[in-house]
Amino acid sequence: MCIFLTPAGLAMKLPEETKDDLFLKRTAVPLRYFAKGPVKKEYAVFPGDAPQSSAALHGYVRQSIEYVLKLPKPKRKQN
Helix, strand or coil: CCEEEECCEEEEECCHHHHHHHHHCCCCEEEECCCCCCEEEEEEEEECCCCCCHHHHHHHHHHHHHHHHHCCCCCCCCC
16 A cells, blocks of 8 residues: 555655655654554655645655555465
8 A cells, every 4th residue: 555545644655765855844744543653664644734736746646656666565474
């Protein structure tokens, strides 16, 4: 899963450099499912109140999809 909607905003799986830049600019925040829960390290959340242009979000969506397609396939658990 590379993009999904959470109560906190739009979450995307992004490359580390992109996430770091977004966090530094405070455009996005790390994903946590619960307030004191662990950070999901590969994801950035664009809060619902964060002003974003459609073009900027489109660029991040494209980056997310391209990033996920390049990742190695997850190993299946054997029963």
